[in-house]
Amino acid sequence: GAGVSQSPRYKVAKRGQDVALRCDPISGHVSLFWYQQALGQGPEFLTYFQNEAQLDKSGLPSDRFFAERPEGSVSTLKIQRTQQEDSAVYLCASSTSERTGQGGEKLFFGSGTQLSVL
Amino acid sequence: GQNIDQPTEMTATEGAIVQINCTYQTSGFNGLFWYQQHAGEAPTFLSYNVLDGLEEKGRFSSFLSRSKGYSYLLLKELQMKDSASYLCAVSPIGGYNKLIFGAGTRLAVHP
Numbered sequence: 048g049a050g051v052s053q054s055p056r057y058k059v060a061k062r063g064q065d066v067a068l069r070c071d072p073i074s075g076h077v078s079l080f081w082y083q084q085a086l087g088q089g090p091e092f093l094t095y096f097q098n099e100a101q102l103d104k105s106g107l108p109s110d111r112f113f114a115e116r117p118e119g120s121v122s123t124l125k126i127q128r129t130q131q132e133d134s135a136v137y138l139c140a141s142s143t144s145e146r147t148g149q150g151g152e153k154l155f156f157g158s159g160t161q162l163s164v165l
Numbered sequence: 166g167q168n169i170d171q172p173t174e175m176t177a178t179e180g181a182i183v184q185i186n187c188t189y190q191t192s193g194f195n196g197l198f199w200y201q202q203h204a205g206e207a208p209t210f211l212s213y214n215v216l217d218g219l220e221e222k223g224r225f226s227s228f229l230s231r232s233k234g235y236s237y238l239l240l241k242e243l244q245m246k247d248s249a250s251y252l253c254a255v256s257p258i259g260g261y262n263k264l265i266f267g268a269g270t271r272l273a274v275h276p
Contacts, residue, residue, distance in 0.1 A: 051207070078262065089169075089252050089266030090208065103263065138207070142262055152262045153198070156207040 049073070051157035053139050059163045060129045068124045068160045072141030080154065081114055081124050082138040090138055096122060129164045136161050169267035171253050176273045181243050185270045187236045187253030194255040198264060199227050199238045202250045211238070211251075240272075248274045 052071040060066050072079050077098055082090035083106075092106040098119035107114070111129075116122040126133055140154040168190045177183040187197075196215035200208040214220055214229035214236065226239040238251055250269040256262055 080263065082266075087268070087271075089254070089268045090264075092263055092265065095263055153210040153213065154262065154264060156200075156209070158205070158207045 051139055051141055051155050053137075053157035053160050055160060056158065057161050057163075059165065061165055062130060063128050064164075065125065065127045066129055066162065068126075068137050068162070070122045070124070070139030070157060072120065072122070072139065073155055074120075076141035076143055076155070077119075078142045078152075079116060079122050080140045080142075081122070082140065083108075084136040084138055084159065086135075093124070093137075126162075129162075131164050134162055134164045169253055169255065169265065171251075171267045171270045173268070174271045174273070176275065177240075177243055179243055179245060179274055179276050182239065182241050183243060183272065185238045185240070185251050185253075185272065187238070187267060189234050189236075189253075189255060189267075191234075191255055191257070191265075193258040195258055195262075196256050197227075197229050197236050198254045198256065199225075199236075200252040200254065200266075202252060202269065204249075208252055243274050245274050245276070248272060 054069045079096040081093040084090045094114045095103040096116040099116050111127045113125045136159040138159045140156045142152045142154050170188045198213050199211040201211050202208040212227035214227050219228045224241045229236045250271050252269045253267040254264040
């Protein structure tokens with residue numbers, strides 16, 4: 048596809064359940080980001096990959112959150128033992144840039160996965 | 166760190182002009198972005214300012230003043246489809262293109 052694709056679009060989980068959220072970035076995009084967006088708030092950074100390397104995971108809220116991108120394309124965000132406070136939209140974004148300290152390259156976002164933990 | 170402030174909500178009339186302000190406190194950044202996000206959809210890129218001044222792109226313009234820690238997004242000839250959230254974000258110095266977002270301004274355009 049032409050854009051960033053995320054699945055599932057909606058996920059309902061019972062508290063304590065594990066979930067896995069998938070992101071297919073734009074083909075050839077080196078950089079991949081995960082963001083968490085609470086209702087009525089802006090996206091908050093979770094983690095960043097450059098190809099398969101996870102260069103920044105400073106935004107992951109706890110060790111229950113884990114992300115991977117083993118072949119440098121598709122990425123999965125896994126949340127273990129989900130809690131109600133994990134309910135949010137999880138956005139994935141990709142960009143072409145692999146340069147550091149430059150900025151300016153726009154991010155292309157997917158429509159997100161809306162996670163509801165009951 | 167970065168602290169980004171935007172008004173929570175604004176309303177405007179179709180055909181009018183609206184200015185959405187963004188103020189920030191940050192130790193330094195590469196540039197400032199504006200994104201548009203319709204409810205339930207992906208944020209989409211609107212503009213990027215790295216130098217002080219006005220960047221014009223059709224009905225949308227964005228302004229940056231680094232010395233004042235201030236940016237605004239100007240929307241002209243408002244249309245109903247412009248009803249959306251508008252997100253201000255900075256790209257911090259010293260890394261990749263990680264964006265730090267404000268909470269967004271929800272704009273409602275009415276006839």
